[in-house]
Amino acid sequence: MPEPAPQPRPFDSSFVLDLPSAGSPSIRPGDGAVAYVLTSVDPETLASESRVEGVPFGGGVARRLTEGPRDASPRWSPDGGTLAFLRREEDEPAQVWLRPANGGEATALTSLRGGVAEFAWSPDGATLYCTSDVDPDALPASEEREPPVPGVREVHEIYYRGDTIGWRGRTSRQIFAVPAGAGRARRLTRGDFQHRALAVSPDGAMLAFASDRSRRRHERAPWGAELCVMPAGGGRVQRFARDVVAVGGIAWRPGRAAGAEQIAFVGAPEDNTWQRYLYLLDLASGECRRLTDDSIDPQTGFFPIAPAPPLVWREGRILFLADAKGSSGIYAVTPSGEVEAMRSRRELIGGLDATAEGDRLAFVASSPRAAPQVRTLDLRTARGRAVTRIGTDYLAAHPPGRTERFRVRRAGESIEARLVHPPNFDASRRYPLVLEIHGGPNAFHGDGFSALHQVLAGAGFIVLAVNPRGSSSYGADFTAQVFEDWGGEDYLDLLAAVDAACRRPYVDEQRLGLHGYSYGGYMSNWIVGHDERFRAAVIGAPVTNLVSMYGQTDIAVSFGERQWGGLPQENFDHYVERSPLTYADRVTTPVLLLHGEDDIRVPISQSEELYVALKRRGKTVEFARFPGCSHLFLRGGHAALRKEYYDRAVAWLQRWLMP
Secondary structure (H helix, E strand, O other): OOOOOOOOOOOOOOHHHHOOEEEEEEEOOOOOOEEEEEEEEOOOOOOEEEEEEEEOOOOOOOEEOOOOOEEEEEEEOOOOOEEEEEEOOOOOOOEEEEEEOOOOOOEEOOOOOOOOOEEEEOOOOOEEEEEEEEOOOOOOHHHOOOOOOOOOOOOOOOOOEEOOOEEOOOOEEEEEEEEOOOOOOEEOOOOOOOEEEEEEOOOOOEEEEEEOOOOOOOOOOHHHOEEEEEEOOOOOOEEEOOOEEEEEEEEEOOOOOOOOOEEEEEEEEOOOOOOOEEEEEEOOOOOEEEOOOOOOEEOOOEOOOEOOOOOEEEOOEEEEEEEEOOEEEEEEEOOOOOEEEEEEOOOEEEEEEEOOOOOEEEEEEEEOOEEEEEEEEEOOOOEEEEOOOOOHHHHHHOOOOOEEEEEEEEOOEEEEEEEEOOOOOOOOOOEEEEEEEOOOOOOOOOOOOOHHHHHHHHOOOEEEEEEOOOOOOOOHHHHHOOOOOOOOHHHHHHHHHHHHHHOOOOEEEEEEEEEEEOHHHHHHHHHHOOOOOEEEEEEEOOOOOHHHHHHHOOOHHHHHHHHHOOOOOOOHHHHHHOOHHHHHHHOOOOEEEEEEOOOOOOOOHHHHHHHHHHHHOOOOEEEEEEOOOOOOHHHHOOHHHHHHHHHHHHHHHHHHHOO
16 A cells, blocks of 8 residues: 655744745846756755756756855856856855856856955946955955954944944945956945945946945945946946935946936935835936835845845836835836836745846745745746745645734724634634734735744744834835834734734634744833733844943944934933833743844844843743844854744743643
C-alpha cells in the first residue's frame, strides 16, 4: 500500500529556516528572461544566503545564474549580454560583479574601499554608475592597521550613525563612474553629501539622483534627499523642487530632445514625508507638477535595506507601484495627471522592473495566504502569471490561516482591520485573541503574506491586525492624525477594533494578548498601562520614554519632532504624558521584552528603562536581549535569532493565554 500523505502541520517559526524568498526582479532585454534574488538559510550554519536565479518570462525551470552566498541586486546590461550584480564576500563590503549572459565565470568589476550601495547602467552599456561610501578620516589602505587602543570618535553632527548602517561619522556616499570593460573608477561628486537613486538620461549625457544638499542635511535622516541633476561625466550639480524631499524612483522621459528633457520621480512634501506623490519635472524651466493625489501612496522603498522600485515610461505614461487602502498595485499616470490602475488586487507588490519599451513587466507579489512570488505581466496581451513556485511545498505542509477584513466606525473615521484565523479554524470553538500592532506609526497591515501573523495563528490564536489613525495608504489626512497624538486616537481605534472582534462568538474576550514591535511596541506598552484586560504582552523594540528617546535615536529631528511635538525641552509635559514609562506603576499584564542590542533606531536602553521600572515595582516582566541585532533584524538578521524571537513570543503568549 502507498504511504499515507503526511498530515499538515501548523505554520510556525520553522519558516525562518525552510521558507525561501524572492526579490529584486530584472528583465533581460530581448527575450524577457527574469533574473531575481533567491534568499534562503544554510541548514548547517543557519546563515542567510542569497544568489541570483533566472526564469523565462513565460515561466519554466529556474536556473542558477550566480553561486552566492551573498549576491543581490541583479541588473541586465542594455543589450542583455551581461548580468551585473552586487556580491559581498565575507567581512568585505559589496562590489559590482559581472557575468556573461551565455554563461561563464563572474568577475569583480569594482574594488571600491567603501563598497557599492547601488548602481545603474549607462544606455550604451559602456559605463556603470555607482554609489560608494567615502570616509575622509580613514587612513590610506597601505597604512591601515589595528590600533593597540581603539581611537576616539569625534561627533560633529546630529545624524552621525544609522540603524543597520552603524557608525557614520563624516562618511558620505559619493557617485563613481566605472568602465564596464576595464579601467579605474572615477569619482564624480564631492562634498559631505549623500547620493542615491541613480538614473541616467536616455542619451547618456546626464545623471539624475537624490541628494540632500540643504543646510539642514546634518539634522535630517537620509530620506531628506531632493532631486538633483548633473552631467554624466561630473560637473555642476543642479537642485530642483527643493520643497519635495524623500525622493526615489527617478525616471527620464524617453524620446525627448536636448533642452526638452522631463524627469518623473516620487517624493513628498517636507512637512509630511509619510505621504508620497508622483511628480513631473521640466528640466529647462524647472517647473515641477504633482501628478497624483493622496488616494494612492507611491512606493519609495525602505532605506537602507530596500531601494525604491523604478518608474517606467510607456507610450507617454508613467507606470509605478503604489499602496492604497492596505493593498498595492501597478498604476499608470499621464503627464496631465490622469491615473489608471493597471493591476489592483488584494495583494502587496514590490520590486517592479520592465523592458525598455515598458510593455513587459516583472514584479514580486504576495497575498495573505501566498508567499511572495515573481510574476510577469505582458501589457500587450494583458496576460500575467507567476513564474516561480518558491516555498509552495512548505506552505502545503504548513497551511496558512484565512484572513478576514472588517471595518469599525469611530469618531468620524472608518478603521480597517483584519482577523487571521488558525488553519483548522472551527467557528464553534472559542479562541484567544492577540492584537498585533504594526510599526511606523505610518506603516500599515496589508493584503500581503505576513509570516508573523501566520506563526501566531498557527499557534492557535486569532490574530487581530488593525490600521488605526496614522497608518499609511489611507490618505495624507488619515496618516497625519497620529502626529503629536501617540497614545490618543490611535489607541482608541485599536480598542474599538478589539471590542468589535470580541463580539464574535469564537473570540474568548477573557484571553486577550498583545504583540507589537517598534511603534507597535510603544503602543503595546501604552495599552498595558491604560487597560487591564490583556493577560499577556510581548513588547518588541519599544519606544518607552519619549524624552530620552529623542536624544538616543538616529532620527530624532526628522522623525521625532514631527511625531511627538517639537523639542522635548519646549514641550516637556507632553513628552512625559505620552511616554508609556510614566504609567509603569499601573501595569498588571505580564510583559515580555524583546530587543536587539545593536538597535540604533530604538536603542535597547528604551527596554532597559521599562524593565527596571517594572521589576522595581514587583511586576511580572522578562527581558530577552538579541546580540548583534539591529532594529530591522527580523527582516534579515541571523536565522537562529529570528527564529528565537518568534519562539519566545509564542511561548509567552501560550503561557498566559493557554494555561
